[in-house]
Amino acid sequence: MHRFLLTPRWWGINVFVVLAVPVCLFMGSWQLGRFEDRVDTHREATAERPAGQAAAPLDSLLPVDKKTSGRLAAASGEYAEQFLVPERRLDGKTGHYVLTLLKTDGGKVLPVVRGWLPGPAGAKAAPAPPAGRVEVTGALQSAENSGTKGVHAAGGLPAGQLGVIGAASLVNLVPYDLYDAWVTVQTGTDGLTPVPAAAPANTGLDLKAFQNLGYTGEWFVFAAFVLFMWFRLYRREVEAIRDAEAGLVPAEQIPAEPTPAAEAPAEGSAAGAAAASATAPSRPE
Structure with a gap:
């Protein structure tokens, strides 16, 4: 009864199922791994830093990544130009950052947010x-965490103001070799309110993270759907064969099953002899 599984049509169906199910499971597992990575990085980013954590030299924490973002960095030098960064919110109020460039002992310049007003x-x-x-x-913060305001192009602000904190926005304003990072002072001085460190980019449980979780469910559903459709086609084929054997449907409506070579009329058998005599021309008497 199950020899229909060897027909070319079912060979194609079986090969498709064998390939589709592992692909769906792999993609679902990959999307789940992406979601779990976002959960882990979010937990690390929001975890409180140990109290009294010592500051590390700035150069030892570069380039800024998810592990070093928010770490206390130490640098020394002399302050130079100062800029204001408008429309920055803190504790529900709108104000601006006071950004001062620090000429470090190593020669490069580090943007320092001294506080908020x-x-x-x-x-x-x-x-x-x-x-x-x-x-x-x-x-320590990366340029991506500077809270970019799309309406603040560098040329659309008054002199002495800056829309985006980062080397890309400062390179045309000051003739210095700049760090592609910045720091925010965590102790209030000169009447400035300290600005808390922002979480690293792409570490929050945002819409994109839950999209990964949704795609995980979709891929597993696809795998289950492929198996369900294979089983449904198989059951329908078996039921059709049983109905034909019971005489409920004409046998010609059932797909032809492959005939094994062993079932062909053997040479010299009675059936073969009868077929040969029936087809042989009669000899005149």
Whole structure:
């Protein structure tokens, strides 16, 4: 009864199932792994840093990644130019960052967010940075975590203001070799409110993370659907053969089954002799 599984049609169906199910399971497992990675990085990013964690030298934490983002970095040098970064919210209020460039002892320049002030940028004078050589300790951030405002193009702001914190936005404003990172001072000075470190990019349980989880379910459903359709076709084929054997449907409606070579009329058998005599021309008497 099950010899129909050897027909070319069923060979094609079986090969498709054998290939489709592992692919669906692999893709589902991969999407699940992506979701679990986002959960782990979100847990690491939101975990509180140990109290009293010592600051590490800035260069030892570069380039900024998910592990070093938010770590306390130490650098020394002298403050130079200062900029204001408008429309930055803190504790539900709108204000601006005070960003000062630090000429480090190594020669490169590090953007330092010294703090936050309420109100529009430029409404009142920001406190001047300390003169002379300073030691700066702040939470390390990458350029991607600078809270980019799409409406703030570099040329669309008044002089002395900056829309995006990062080397790409500063390279045309100052003639320095810049770090592709910045720090935010965690202790308030000169009346400035310290700015907490932002979570690394692509580490939150956002819509994209739950899309990975949704795709996981879809791929597993696809695998189950392929198996369900194979079983349904198989049951229908078996039921059709049983109905034909019981005389409920004409036998010609059932797909022809492959005939094994062993069942062909053997040479010299009675059936073979009868077929040969029936087809042989009669000899005149």
